[in-house]
Amino acid sequence: MKSKLADIILTVFFPRRCAVCGKVIFPDEVVCDNCDIEKHRIPYPKCDKCGQAEGFCNCGADKLSFDHIITPFYYEGDIRTCIKNFKFKGYYDNGKFLAGEMVRALEEEYVFEKPDLIVPVPMTKRRKRRRGFSQTDTLARRISEATGIEFRGDLLRKTRETPPQVGLGAKERRNNLVNAFAVSENENLKGKTIIVCDDTKTTGTTLHECAKALKRAGAKKVIGLTAALTKNDFRGEAY
Ligand SMILES: [Zn+2]
Ligand SMILES: [Zn+2]
Incomplete structure (x- = not known):
């Protein structure tokens, strides 16, 4: 006491x-x-490509446009509640906590050269208006403040409205987002290492499509940084 x-x-x-x-x-x-959050922490060692615990990885490395996924937690139990309360109820402390854990995971797992930029996965304007804020924006800004990596909220944009990924099968999820992201015009990202920030990685389609757009604009390396990912049960698709 x-x-x-x-x-x-x-x-x-x-x-x-x-x-x-x-x-x-x-x-x-x-x-x-x-x-209890500790029981949902993804144990080391992990696959540095897809972020799953070693032995639970079937990421099909050649199909993915991102180079690394860095994620502290599994999307389950109390962590799922924590993320949902942050996204849908706007709990301020949750965002602070999740961003802190993401910074820690980045520092522990990413041992290469310092990333140049951090960008949030963009939301369509309509959804942002409805929710009142963008959770990926909030996380990316906090991580930028903690690490000194430059925040670029305007770099990626969504090219069209897409139905939410939730409730779609793996194949539908992929088709739903094909070329749904683009890099702002006249951006030359040649040689840059870029972090794409999202709250959760499910199939990885969103991060794959964002990374594809960034690489088309010249990015050298793309790191997906999320607070949680869906545990691989080996029934999932390759990405
Ligand atoms: Zn509690
Ligand atoms: Zn993997």
């Missing part, structure tokens, strides 16, 4: 909330005693 006066005062005026369930917690905590 903590009894420091400062902590108590802070807790009263600026209550910190559990990143999963929203319960008020002490300032130095991230989640409450009832929520």
Whole structure:
């Protein structure tokens, strides 16, 4: 039990909330005693191409336009709740927590030259208006602030409205997004290493299509950085 006066005062005026369930917690905590995030952390060693734990990888390396996926968590249980609360309820602390974990994973797993730019997976304007904010934008900005990697919110854009990926089969997901992203005109990305930031990687189609657009504009390397990914159960498609 903590009894420091400062902590108590802070807790009263600026209550910190559990990143999963929203319960008020002490300032130095991230989640409450009832929520567990550690059991959803993807164990090392991982495949540096698709981000799955070693032995659970069938990423079909030659089909993918991105070079690495870096992700701290599986999209399941309390982590799924945490991401959903961030996306759909706008829980501020959750974004902070997820971005912090993404920075940590990037620092631990990405051992190559420093990336030049970080870009969010773009949302269509209509969806952004409906939600009020773009969660990928928020994450990418925070990661940029923490790492000094330049944030470029305008680099990638969506070329057309597409139905949400949720609820589509793997093949439909791929067709749904083919050439749905483009790099802003007159951008020369020659030789650049670029991070594409998203909240979750499911089949990887979104990151694949974003990376394709970036590479068409000259990017040398594309890293997909997400807070969570869907655990590979070997029934999935190649990407
Ligand atoms: Zn909780
Ligand atoms: Zn793999």
